[in-house]
Amino acid sequence: MIQIPKGCKDVLPSQAYQWQYLEAKAREIAGAYAFKEIRTPVFEHTELFSRGVGDTTDIVNKEMYTFLDKGGRSVTLRPEGTAGVARAFLEHGLAGSALPFKAYYIISAFRYERPQAGRLREFHQFGCELYGAAGAAADAEVISLADAFLKSLGLKKVELRINSIGCKHCRARYHQALKEYFAPHIGEMCEDCRARFEKNPMRILDCKVEGCKKIAQGAPRMLDYLCDDCRAHFEQVKSLLTEAGIAYTVDASIVRGLDYYSRTVFEFVSDAAGAQGTVLGGGRYDTLLEQMDGKPVPAVGFAAGMERLLLVMEAENCMPPADTGAMCYLAGMDAPSREKAFLLAQKLRGEGISCETDLMDRSVKAQFKYADKTGARFVAVLGERELAEGAAEVKDLRTSASERVNFGELADYIKRRI
Ligand code: ATP
Ligand code: MG
Numbered sequence: 001m002i003q004i005p006k007g008c009k010d011v012l013p014s015q016a017y018q019w020q021y022l023e024a025k026a027r028e029i030a031g032a033y034a035f036k037e038i039r040t041p042v043f044e045h046t047e048l049f050s051r052g053v054g055d056t057t058d059i060v061n062k063e064m065y066t067f068l069d070k071g072g073r074s075v076t077l078r079p080e081g082t083a084g085v086a087r088a089f090l091e092h093g094l095a096g097s098a099l100p101f102k103a104y105y106i107i108s109a110f111r112y113e114r115p116q117a118g119r120l121r122e123f124h125q126f127g128c129e130l131y132g133a134a135g136a137a138a139d140a141e142v143i144s145l146a147d148a149f150l151k152s153l154g155l156k157k158v159e160l161r162i163n164s165i166g167c168k169h170c171r172a173r174y175h176q177a178l179k180e181y182f183a184p185h186i187g188e189m190c191e192d193c194r195a196r197f198e199k200n201p202m203r204i205l206d207c208k209v210e211g212c213k214k215i216a217q218g219a220p221r222m223l224d225y226l227c228d229d230c231r232a233h234f235e236q237v238k239s240l241l242t243e244a245g246i247a248y249t250v251d252a253s254i255v256r257g258l259d260y261y262s263r264t265v266f267e268f269v270s271d272a273a274g275a276q277g278t279v280l281g282g283g284r285y286d287t288l289l290e291q292m293d294g295k296p297v298p299a300v301g302f303a304a305g306m307e308r309l310l311l312v313m314e315a316e317n318c319m320p321p322a323d324t325g326a327m328c329y330l331a332g333m334d335a336p337s338r339e340k341a342f343l344l345a346q347k348l349r350g351e352g353i354s355c356e357t358d359l360m361d362r363s364v365k366a367q368f369k370y371a372d373k374t375g376a377r378f379v380a381v382l383g384e385r386e387l388a389e390g391a392a393e394v395k396d397l398r399t400s401a402s403e404r405v406n407f408g409e410l411a412d413y414i415k416r417r418i
Helices: 016-032 046-052 058-063 082-091 136-152 168-188 191-199 201-206 210-216 228-243 288-293 306-315 335-350 364-373 384-389 407-417
Strands: 043-045 065-068 074-077 101-110 122-131 159-164 262-269 278-284 299-305 328-332 355-357 378-382 391-396 402-406
Touching: 016 101, 016 122, 016 136, 016 306, 043 046, 043 082, 046 058, 046 074, 046 082, 046 288, 082 101, 082 122, 082 288, 082 299, 122 136, 122 306, 136 159, 136 228, 136 262, 136 278, 136 299, 159 228, 168 191, 168 201, 168 210, 191 201, 201 210, 228 262, 262 299, 278 306, 299 306, 328 335, 328 364, 335 355, 335 378, 335 384, 335 407, 364 378, 378 384, 378 407, 384 391, 391 407, 402 407
Parallel strands: 328 355, 328 378
Antiparallel strands: 043 074, 065 074, 101 122, 122 299, 159 262, 262 278, 278 299, 378 391, 391 402
């Protein structure tokens, strides 16, 4: 038997309500902040990600699903959402539209990783992008949106950690300081970190190998190297968050996994999901659009991992109730009443009442059993007598009360009771 590829997950009809709930919350909160949805392709030219995400990142170095299409072009399944949105923004000349540009996406993303709880090869993200605003208020707005989204799910044990990684000017001095600090330890560090040491030493701070983590603990902090502008920006972000009643801790170890970040970076973290604690990560990326097009457009955004959110929701007991079956099951005793049930179901559906009838030629008893098992609310039984009378015996499975209801009044009867 052919099985699902490693690191992928099916969402069965019995679980889909959890995803629909999560997605509805995302849309609701994004809408409250006047962000509109954007949809971009699942695959893009490989170059978009190597240039946009950055070729010193884990994503570009080892996690991308890249292949040649039949025309010999190198394409890549999107490993994240920002690069595609940035491309669309530039391609459609949206810098000339009303700014700030505010968009959200709910997407699947693909990374060739070692699968474990909260780490998949196909996973899903809810993300937001805000382009055109350089000020601290934009950072605070995006963080506030993320915070409101997590709170709307009822999560209480997710913590916000923020940091500033400065701009290219102050970071140069910091890179120098990091290199001086790490140089004597280079022999004890993992192979990846040795490459990072040359290309982008800040990335060492993001390493998940225990030995490297330990060494990184004593490393210099970017916060001590911020230039005056970056420091003022960070101070303002913090004070806006405080004013908005959004609790945070400053965590100098947060650098984020992508190359394009500058100034503010943040993560929402939870212990509840096990080892993969970051449920949402984001920050400012003022150089990304410039890197792709030449014109600088300041940008800030985040992406939340939806599988990790579901794990945390489960652990914090925040799952919504499972959805129920049809509002009304129409059971038929014999051929004519089954036919009538089929027609009545059509009519009820037209009135906005979800309906099912028997498609399996089952006995009335078996039909009742099915209605009960699938969580139907009402069962209306039709037989010879009911057809003659033009009325059905309607049972409310929640209260077990039964009543005779004229066919023509079925819809109103049900609507009155729900
Ligand atoms: P990590 O450090 O856990 O690898 P990351 O820095 O690579 O995360 P981002 O690229 O910032 O993650 O993606 C944003 C969010 O998407 C993460 O915080 C996480 O919740 C989720 N995410 C990232 N990679 C995966 C994956 N392979 N499986 C499931 N969720 C993921
Ligand atoms: Mg990663």
